[in-house]
Amino acid sequence: xxxxxxxxxxxxxxxxxxxxxxxxxxxxxxxxxxxxxxxxxxxxxxxxxxxxxxxxxxxxxxxxxxxxxxxxxxxxxxxxxxxxxxxxxxxxxxxxxxxxxxxxxxxxxxxxxxxxxxxxxxxxxxxxxxxxxxxxxxxxxxxxxxxxxxxxxxxxxxxxxxxxxxxxxxxxxxxxxxxxxxxxxxxxxxxxxxxxxxxxxxxxxxxxxxxxxxxxxxxxxxxxxxxxxxxxxxxxxxxxxxxxxxxxxxxxxxxxxxxxxxxxxxxxxxxxxxxxxxxxxxxxxxxxxxxxxxxxxxxxxxxxxxxxxxxxxxxxxxxxxxxxxxxxxxxxxxxxxxxxxxxxx
Numbered sequence: 001x002x003x004x005x006x007x008x009x010x011x012x013x014x015x016x017x018x019x020x021x022x023x024x025x026x027x028x029x030x031x032x033x034x035x036x037x038x039x040x041x042x043x044x045x046x047x048x049x050x051x052x053x054x055x056x057x058x059x060x061x062x063x064x065x066x067x068x069x070x071x072x073x074x075x076x077x078x079x080x081x082x083x084x085x086x087x088x089x090x091x092x093x094x095x096x097x098x099x100x101x102x103x104x105x106x107x108x109x110x111x112x113x114x115x116x117x118x119x120x121x122x123x124x125x126x127x128x129x130x131x132x133x134x135x136x137x138x139x140x141x142x143x144x145x146x147x148x149x150x151x152x153x154x155x156x157x158x159x160x161x162x163x164x165x166x167x168x169x170x171x172x173x174x175x176x177x178x179x180x181x182x183x184x185x186x187x188x189x190x191x192x193x194x195x196x197x198x199x200x201x202x203x204x205x206x207x208x209x210x211x212x213x214x215x216x217x218x219x220x221x222x223x224x225x226x227x228x229x230x231x232x233x234x235x236x237x238x239x240x241x242x243x244x245x246x247x248x249x250x251x252x253x254x255x256x257x258x259x260x261x262x263x264x265x266x267x268x269x270x271x272x273x274x275x276x277x278x279x280x281x282x283x284x285x286x287x288x289x290x291x292x293x294x295x296x297x298x299x300x301x302x303x304x305x306x307x308x309x310x311x312x313x314x315x316x317x318x319x320x321x322x323x324x325x326x327x328x329x330x331x332x333x334x335x336x337x338x339x340x341x342x343x344x345x
Contacts, residue, residue, distance in 0.1 A: 005156050005186050012146050012158035013184060015057040019050040019144045020160035022095045041084055043133045048076055048112055049091045050129035050144055055114040058125055068317055069115025069127035070287055119316045123150045128287035132258025143258040147290035152314040157291035159183040161260045166195045183263050185298035191266055215301040215329035216268035221247035224332055226272035227254035227261045239276045239345050246339045262292025265327050266299040272336060273327035276345055283318040289325060302333040306340050
């Protein structure tokens, strides 16, 4: 007998794997000249192409399910962006393989716009087609994130990190292994990770317990390592430094783009992830956190906002009632929250 949400998990893994392969294909075409010109069109192509593929897969498997995603095709349909649309269509067609008929521009835009749901409903998916756009352009960390939310709870999360190394040494340094990892979790069933290359042949039921991941057991803040966004505009790094000093953390922060930060906490490479508010009125987008939050929780960690409240996914596209995000291995969580209160974040 199938486990709860088994079919949803299979579809989610297929969707993020195919989207990650499209992103890799786009990245392989980025030339030094493009980077020198600070041309952001490659990430735009990958972003729209990734969302199109994911929404196509969801539509085929669960046609009644709404999708809340980051992008829509309005800008892409503008005449000035016709060259970018052509590239998106080319990459989506390549990813679709020998499907008959091959999708045209109208079809691709229709798939993208399936992510246009704006309000909360009892069951929906949320998609971040490329989380970490600057990381993508730098050839560093980015992620493809997909989560299913039912009754306000994240019940399935899939996270593809195409540039993340699979293996981590006991001292938390990266070594060898295959580049690219897919993380996933189903509520109350644990969190898992496999190299991206396995995703063509494995099914969730054939992955053994060696694929399970767990957060670290560190309970002394002085031994902890925290991670934060590379971009200072995404998190208040000055507050992070003050918080680290109060906790006695001496190790330099691990800075990564995207929900790869959730992934490294889930597998014990880091112990704390801080996403501290940059301004009083800013609210986080649900697609930036849903998949990663479930994966950390199922790996034994804790995810709340800066006040210690659980993340509330019942308010449409934003975490309207939450401020910031704090992710830990669980053992350190109360002390991090106390430190946040003490320095007045």
